[in-house]
Amino acid sequence: MRYNIAMVSDFFYPNMGGVESHLYQLSQRLIQRGHKIIIITHSYGNRTGIRYLTNGLKVYYVPHMVIYSEATLPTIYGFFPIFRNIVKREKIDIVHGHQAFSSLCHEAILHSRTMGMKACFTDHSLFGFADASSILTNKLLKFTLSDIDHVICVSHTSKENTVLRAALNPQMVSVIPNAVVASQFKPDPGAQDPNFSKYFNTYIKVTIVVASRLVYRKGMDLLVAAIPRICQMHSKVKFIIGGDGPKRIDLEQMREKYLLHDRVELVGTLMQHEVRNLLTKGHIFLNTSLTEAFCIGIVEAACCGLLVVSTKVGGVPEVLPKHMIIFAKPEEDDLVNAVGRAIEMIRLKEVIPIKFHDEIKEMYSWVNVAERTEKVYDAIWKMRIPPLMERLRRYYGCGLWAGKIFCILIAIDYLIWRFLEWLFPEEDIEIAPAFPYQKYNKMCQMADKDDDD
Amino acid sequence: MSEININFCPFDGYFLGDEDKCSFCGFDRIFAANKNWGSLTNSPTNKREPWRKLLWIKQDYPDNYVDSTFLEELEKNVNVRAYDYWAVLKESCVISQHISSIVIFIAVFIYLYLDMLSAQNLIISGTVFTIIGYIFWDKSISKTDPSYEYKRWKTAKGAVLFFATLLCLSPILKTLTKDTSSDTIWALTVILFLANMLFHDYGSENRTNIKFPGSLSTNAAIFSSVLLASRLPSNSHVFGLMSFAIEWFALFPIFRRYIKSLSVEFNIALTCLLFMLATVLFLNISKTIVILYILGITFITFVCPFWLIWIQKYKNEIHGPWDEARPKITTY
Numbered sequence: 001m002r003y004n005i006a007m008v009s010d011f012f013y014p015n016m017g018g019v020e021s022h023l024y025q026l027s028q029r030l031i032q033r034g035h036k037i038i039i040i041t042h043s044y045g046n047r048t049g050i051r052y053l054t055n056g057l058k059v060y061y062v063p064h065m066v067i068y069s070e071a072t073l074p075t076i077y078g079f080f081p082i083f084r085n086i087v088k089r090e091k092i093d094i095v096h097g098h099q100a101f102s103s104l105c106h107e108a109i110l111h112s113r114t115m116g117m118k119a120c121f122t123d124h125s126l127f128g129f130a131d132a133s134s135i136l137t138n139k140l141l142k143f144t145l146s147d148i149d150h151v152i153c154v155s156h157t158s159k160e161n162t163v164l165r166a167a168l169n170p171q172m173v174s175v176i177p178n179a180v181v182a183s184q185f186k187p188d189p190g191a192q193d194p195n196f197s198k199y200f201n202t203y204i205k206v207t208i209v210v211a212s213r214l215v216y217r218k219g220m221d222l223l224v225a226a227i228p229r230i231c232q233m234h235s236k237v238k239f240i241i242g243g244d245g246p247k248r249i250d251l252e253q254m255r256e257k258y259l260l261h262d263r264v265e266l267v268g269t270l271m272q273h274e275v276r277n278l279l280t281k282g283h284i285f286l287n288t289s290l291t292e293a294f295c296i297g298i299v300e301a302a303c304c305g306l307l308v309v310s311t312k313v314g315g316v317p318e319v320l321p322k323h324m325i326i327f328a329k330p331e332e333d334d335l336v337n338a339v340g341r342a343i344e345m346i347r348l349k350e351v352i353p354i355k356f357h358d359e360i361k362e363m364y365s366w367v368n369v370a371e372r373t374e375k376v377y378d379a380i381w382k383m384r385i386p387p388l389m390e391r392l393r394r395y396y397g398c399g400l401w402a403g404k405i406f407c408i409l410i411a412i413d414y415l416i417w418r419f420l421e422w423l424f425p426e427e428d429i430e431i432a433p434a435f436p437y438q439k440y441n442k443m444c445q446m447a448d449k450d451d452d453d
Numbered sequence: 454m455s456e457i458n459i460n461f462c463p464f465d466g467y468f469l470g471d472e473d474k475c476s477f478c479g480f481d482r483i484f485a486a487n488k489n490w491g492s493l494t495n496s497p498t499n500k501r502e503p504w505r506k507l508l509w510i511k512q513d514y515p516d517n518y519v520d521s522t523f524l525e526e527l528e529k530n531v532n533v534r535a536y537d538y539w540a541v542l543k544e545s546c547v548i549s550q551h552i553s554s555i556v557i558f559i560a561v562f563i564y565l566y567l568d569m570l571s572a573q574n575l576i577i578s579g580t581v582f583t584i585i586g587y588i589f590w591d592k593s594i595s596k597t598d599p600s601y602e603y604k605r606w607k608t609a610k611g612a613v614l615f616f617a618t619l620l621c622l623s624p625i626l627k628t629l630t631k632d633t634s635s636d637t638i639w640a641l642t643v644i645l646f647l648a649n650m651l652f653h654d655y656g657s658e659n660r661t662n663i664k665f666p667g668s669l670s671t672n673a674a675i676f677s678s679v680l681l682a683s684r685l686p687s688n689s690h691v692f693g694l695m696s697f698a699i700e701w702f703a704l705f706p707i708f709r710r711y712i713k714s715l716s717v718e719f720n721i722a723l724t725c726l727l728f729m730l731a732t733v734l735f736l737n738i739s740k741t742i743v744i745l746y747i748l749g750i751t752f753i754t755f756v757c758p759f760w761l762i763w764i765q766k767y768k769n770e771i772h773g774p775w776d777e778a779r780p781k782i783t784t785y
């Protein structure tokens with residue numbers, strides 16, 4: 001069975017991040033498997049309207065107001081008319097929302113259910129239960145996920161978290177990890193800093209790479225505390241730190257205070273294609289995150305043949321086999337010890353980069369992710385669409401007050417849908433022609449052959 | 454891989470007609486046909502490897518498989534501690550103390566306003582009590598921090614300079630909000646004292662290194678005193694009220710914290726003293742307020758601790774590996 005799928009999220013290129021590349025890679029692999037995929041996101045600056053990406057991946061940049069870090073203003077109904085129009089003209093069967101922060105995704109799931117379509121949701125992050133903002137987000141998540149066919153999480157820990165947050169049946173939640181494009185993360189033994197070796201030519205020098213946003217949640221305080229101690233204990237260690245953020249100042253101050261300018265290099269913001277060049281310069285990858293659903297960074301690093309040292313938080317313990325990763329508690333002392341052990345392993349040459357690369361290639365591939373996601377689509381395709389009454393009953397169970405409010409919202413949503421059906425009848429919506437992927441592929445192959453000749 | 458044709462279930466020898474699964478033991482024929490036979494025959498009791506909470510291995514389980522270990526790491530109410538009624542009752546003293554001190558301040562203002570208390574008396578008693586309080590404070594701090602010796606002179610200089618400035622500013626403070634109607638002043642004062650009460654730093658145990666406890670709270674109290682001062686008849690009244698406000702809202706909480714750290718008995722004694730002072734002062738002003746005040750303090754001291762303990766049973770905290778870790782940093 002081939003499906004027409006709409007991926008909906010606030011986060012897509014030109015914005016950079018894990019969700020964005022997940023959407024792109026997953027869509028590409030699904031297209032290769034014969035599905036039709038469109039992506040719906042909000043407009044980025046003057047990038048509005050429809051764009052085509054590789055292999056005819058169609059992206060709708062819907063004009064929408066952005067409030068905070070690329071998340072749109074939740075309007076509940078404002079997005080409905082244009083969303084209905086898009087899914088009708090693209091003949092969408094399944095709506096797949098991504099990321100709990102994205103209000104566009106929540107709204108799309110809500111409206112698609114009202115219009116009697118299948119919906120699923122992928123959660124990419126972890127939430128606590130204690131602070132006010134997560135209580136609010138969790139309630140909203142419970143609202144949208146009350147009536148959904150299936151949920152996908154990126155790790156087992158993330159699944160446990162989502163099940164608790166949205167009060168879901170765990171059978172309804174699948175775990176499908178992220179993946180890496182292994183060919184983009186090949187080790188390069190020649191890339192390690194030759195100048196650095198010249199100064200201390202007694203025995204092997206170790207470069208430690210950090211690549212993340214420099215924010216509190218990524219554990220930058222730990223890093224700031226640990227670097228001077230590591231530098232003091234191991235005279236032949238150098239740090240390269242990629243990324244930018246508010247904690248950069250702390251790192252710079254630490255560098256000033258301990259006079260580590262020659263040993264701690266801050267390279268600033270990185271583009272996606274520069275990450276590999278940074279990673280291959282190092283022997284050890286250090287991740288100090290305080291919370292992490294999956295942590296694609298450590299997989300990319302291991303793929304480049306780096307030994308990973310990471311804090312044992314969230315889904316991190318599930319991601320890599322023991323010989324590739326050394327865990328530390330999120331404590332300064334333990335982190336320093338763990339890095340010490342890693343340096344010892346590098347000195348004893350226990351790490352063979354190309355072996356790591358080959359192993360990771362087997363573990364995480366987008367083809368596998370797409371296959372597994374397809375199974376989810378197959379499963380939800382067989383599911384029955386609940387009538388309005390049943391939907392209302394589900395929302396009513398959300399809470400004493402919330403349940404009633406949600407029911408009102410759904411009832412209004414239903415009325416708006418009927419109104420839209422009357423105002424813009426389905427027959428009047430022009431059907432968009434599908435991108436001829438097979439033909440396009442054949443042409444590409446022919447062109448390649450010509451080039452080879 | 455070559456496909457193996459299985460006619461009999463390998464575990465119980467049951468003949469498989471065209472069923473996909475052995476109806477006797479649930480053995481999966483299709484699955485077995487594609488599986489590496491070596492491992493299956495070696496461990497016939499273990500049909501499947503146990504599920505592991507890992508992402509990097511391919512497991513023979515569907516993606517939505519729920520293992521018995523699901524939510525094993527969930528912890529409930531780990532940070533909850535059972536409260537003792539009397540301990541909570543003792544802790545509630547800080548709140549009743551603060552409320553009493555606000556009530557006393559308002560009473561003092563009313564006495565000044567109605568000319569039942571002269572400004573001179575207020576200034577003199579305020580100064581005397583401040584000096585006594587300072588001596589206490591000095592005695593305690595010089596024991597723990599010897600370097601404090603040198604700061605004494607500086608403190609005295611600072612105090613003199615501060616009160617001199619206040620004296621000079623009194624005429625300005627007096628007329629600052631003179632044009633505002635009294636109703637507005639009373640209403641604002643009530644709001645500001647409520648803010649003072651809500652934002653006051655009740656929890657802090659630290660006496661030596663005070664990062665100005667709840668500066669919002671202190672500011673609210675001083676602001677309301679400025680508002681009230683504009684209703685007073687003379688400059689000396691204004692100076693009296695303002696200096697009292699500073700002693701009462703900025704310095705007195707430090708002293709109270711000191712008393713609390715000293716001993717529980719002293720703390721209770723101070724609470725009772727403040728309570729009685731407030732009651733006596735307000736007896737001449739309004740009986741209703743005295744009754745309301747006594748009821749309020751009784752409620753806070755005796756009913757609220759019980760309420761807190763009772764409500765504890767509804768507490769439901771969830772912790773697990775998804776929580777944001779708190780970094781532990783030793784150097785700094």
